[in-house]
Amino acid sequence: MSDAAHRFSDAERAGVYRAIAERRDMRHFRPDPVDPKVFARLLEAAHLAPSVGLMQPWRFLRITDRALRREIHALVEEERGRTAEALGSRQDEFLRLKVEGILECGELLVAALMDGREQHVFGRRTLPEMDLASVACAIQNLWLAARAENLGLGWVSMFDPTALARLLGMPPGAKPVAILCLGHVEAFYPAPMLELKGWTRGRPLQELIFHNTWGNTGASA
Structure with a gap:
């Protein structure tokens, strides 16, 4: 098969890069339901993510019970208070930030590491955290597909x-690693929300690329 058969068109390639550039960690949602067909496509995109040793360590729990949503929200609020205390002088500034959209979003998911993943030695003997990296890949797939579908997604990590x-009845060994708020938004933030609120700024790419040895930011022959 020729190389041309595998090549993306200019428009397709631009769409991939646009989704990456315009993906945002969203905190403001409309309560409109997500189309079931679109939701199914997003879950399929997540499931197509790479995983070390093809272990597929992700499990997604879809939260449809409103009372359970409120309980999850309460857990996040508890941790939000603890985080605020730990921030010291920035406590009040932090408390003014909106950190999640659990009660407003159209769909709520909890991403978890599966139970029994220790049996997957392939790729994990020296780097056991590669199972978590695989789950992160699935979340990123979901995130980019959501942006392509004009839906927002927010990753909430503020919970015990x-x-x-x-609360979710997980077996021993299974661990929730992300609460994912998914749904329609009024608009996507023009930049990361924490930049817009003056909390922090992202670092330029050139500061994060080293050449040959750690800390060497200048290319050499």
């Missing part, structure tokens, strides 16, 4: 994993 696992 043990408490959330207990």
Whole structure:
């Protein structure tokens, strides 16, 4: 098969890069439902993610019970208070930030590491955290596909994993790693929300690329 058969068109390639550039960690949602066909496509995109040793360590729990949503929200609020205390002088500034959209989003998912993943030695003997990296790849697939479908997604990590696992009836060894708010938005942020709010700024690419040895930011022959 020729190389041309595998090549993306200019428009297709531009769409991929646009989704990457315009993906945002969203915190503001409309309550409109997500079309079931679109939702199914997003889950399929997540499931197509690469995983070390083809272990597919992700599990997604779809939260449809409104009372359960409120309980999850309460867990996040508890951790939000603890985080605010730990921030010291920036406590008030942090409390003014909106950190999640659990009660507003059209769909709520909890991404978890599966139970029994220790049996997957391939790729994990020296880097056991590669199972978590694989789950992150699935979330990123979901995130980019959501942006392509004009839906927003927010990754919430402010919760006690043990408490959330207990609330969701997870077996020993399974661990929630992300609460994912998915749904329609009024508009996508023009830049990361934490930049817009003056909390922090992203670092330029050139500061994060080293050549040959750690800390060497200048290319050499």
